[in-house]
Amino acid sequence: MNSSKKVVLVGHFGVGKSSLMRRFVQNTFSDNYIVTIGVHILKKEIKIEELNLTLVIWDIEGKDDIQKVRSSYLLGTSGFIYVIDPTRSQTYERFNEEIDFLKTTYPTSKIVSVANKSDLIDIEEFKKLLEQKNISIDYFASAKEGIEVENLFQTIGLKMVKNV
Amino acid sequence: MTDSEKLIKLKELLLSEDRDFAQNILQKLDSLEDTVNTHEKLSEKVNPIIDKKIDTFVEEIPTKLGPVIADALTKSQDKVVEALFPIIGKMIKKYIQQEIKALSDSINSQVQTTFSIKTWQRKVKAIFTGVSEKEIILSEMNQTSVEQIFVIEKGSGLIISSASKQESIDEDMIAGMLTAIKSFVEDAFKKDQQSLESIQYELFEIHIQNFTSYYFAVVISGGFDASFKNKLENKLFDIASHIKTDAVDKEHITIKLTEFIHE
Numbered sequence: 006m007n008s009s010k011k012v013v014l015v016g017h018f019g020v021g022k023s024s025l026m027r028r029f030v031q032n033t034f035s036d037n038y039i040v041t042i043g044v045h046i047l048k049k050e051i052k053i054e055e056l057n058l059t060l061v062i063w064d065i066e067g068k069d070d071i072q073k074v075r076s077s078y079l080l081g082t083s084g085f086i087y088v089i090d091p092t093r094s095q096t097y098e099r100f101n102e103e104i105d106f107l108k109t110t111y112p113t114s115k116i117v118s119v120a121n122k123s124d125l126i127d128i129e130e131f132k133k134l135l136e137q138k139n140i141s142i143d144y145f146a147s148a149k150e151g152i153e154v155e156n157l158f159q160t161i162g163l164k165m166v167k168n169v
Numbered sequence: 170m171t172d173s174e175k176l177i178k179l180k181e182l183l184l185s186e187d188r189d190f191a192q193n194i195l196q197k198l199d200s201l202e203d204t205v206n207t208h209e210k211l212s213e214k215v216n217p218i219i220d221k222k223i224d225t226f227v228e229e230i231p232t233k234l235g236p237v238i239a240d241a242l243t244k245s246q247d248k249v250v251e252a253l254f255p256i257i258g259k260m261i262k263k264y265i266q267q268e269i270k271a272l273s274d275s276i277n278s279q280v281q282t283t284f285s286i287k288t289w290q291r292k293v294k295a296i297f298t299g300v301s302e303k304e305i306i307l308s309e310m311n312q313t314s315v316e317q318i319f320v321i322e323k324g325s326g327l328i329i330s331s332a333s334k335q336e337s338i339d340e341d342m343i344a345g346m347l348t349a350i351k352s353f354v355e356d357a358f359k360k361d362q363q364s365l366e367s368i369q370y371e372l373f374e375i376h377i378q379n380f381t382s383y384y385f386a387v388v389i390s391g392g393f394d395a396s397f398k399n400k401l402e403n404k405l406f407d408i409a410s411h412i413k414t415d416a417v418d419k420e421h422i423t424i425k426l427t428e429f430i431h432e
């Protein structure tokens with residue numbers, strides 16, 4: 006069996022959306038910051054049990070407000086990956102609001118949240134901080150070190166396929 | 170150019186990442202902001218002085234500034250060229266492509282029209298069909314051909330079905346990018362209720378035909394004239410009548426598309 010789903014990476018400028026995509030699809034990383042203009046699309050096939058699932062991943066330019074993202078880029082999305090940068094608090098200040106916005110606007114799509122650049126922080130400390138702020142993040146990943154990247158894409162795949 | 174090079178080109182041209190471009194803009198914005206802020210503060214004090222100076226300045230432009238500018242340009246010729254090249258380069262490239270095409274067209278047509286029976290056939294055809302002789306020549310030279318056809322879901326940009334003459338490059342990515350371009354253009358012209366009908370890409374024309382939840386994208390090589398467009402649109406309406414989006418029978422559509430492309 007084969008199937009395709011659209012996955013969109015969202016989050017502020019510079020949180021590492023493009024880096025996560027590049028790590029996942031091409032297994033590379035660069036320290037240079039290359040600003041994404043418009044949309045960049047890559048794809049990768051993963052296996053969910055017997056299903057060959059093609060993730061068509063849209064890496065869109067970062068916006069500090071999800072509502073400013075061109076809505077036509079978000080239409081038809083089955084899975085969102087919401088990325089924050091733990092070293093910059095403004096990238097998760099409005100996290101709960103933004104997640105709520107996605108949930109109400111795209112009620113059938115799945116969301117996985119990820120704190121990227123976890124190589125730069127003390128993860129346990131950061132988790133405490135998040136708890137205080139009542140923010141719950143699914144993955145603590147690093148595009149640079151290749152940590153948890155595979156898992157987070159696998160999880161969004163599973164959620165979309167199993168509708169959980 | 171191979172197919173994958175074309176894909177990269179398409180990406181470069183239309184979407185892609187462009188660090189230099191973005192950084193340039195940021196830098197320019199910064200310096201612009203700076204200038205504006207300072208200017209506001211300074212203008213009160215400076216304006217009266219400038220007014221006085223400006224008359225003499227204008228008088229002196231030809232003698233003083235002219236040589237300075239010319240000198241600066243000569244000295245930093247490379248830099249000027251470098252700065253202008255990306256912008257002008259694209260324009261020139263397109264222009265030259267067109268010129269070469271026009272030139273080869275005219276040579277071909279001259280060769281073909283001289284002393285041939287075909288000339289007379291064409292003239293007769295032109296008289297009876299009302300299509301100009303030139304257009305007949307053009308269409309004979311430039312056989313129109315459907316290279317590739319996609320049925321693409323709106324929004325997600327996922328392929329519902331596709332067929333292609335040659336084993337082709339990554340269709341999923343092409344479909345996604347076409348959808349992104351289309352959304353972008355249509356958003357930009359939202360007020361006018363316009364939808365994107367075609368994209369010209371190298372020597373191909375991508376014809377786009379919209380339906381409620383999906384659209385057709387047809388890649389065409391050769392001349393794309395009004396009569397061909399008309400035929401194509403009818404054909405697509407015909408195929409569309411077989412597409413029921415609630416229960417998409419992908420195989421059936423693919424058979425239809427494959428038939429069409431090899432017609």
Ligand SMILES: Nc1nc2c(ncn2[C@@H]2O[C@H](COP(=O)(O)OP(=O)(O)O)[C@@H](O)[C@H]2O)c(=O)[nH]1
Nearest residue numbers: 018019020021022023024036038122147148149
């Ligand atoms: N240390 C570290 N830096 C990262 C990581 N991921 C991305 N970066 C850097 O963060 C910057 C922004 O990354 P980018 O992927 O372009 O962010 P985007 O704007 O969200 O697409 C770049 O300079 C990357 O090198 C990571 O996991 N660890």
Ligand SMILES: [Mg+2]
Nearest residue numbers: 022023040041
């Ligand atoms: Mg980016």
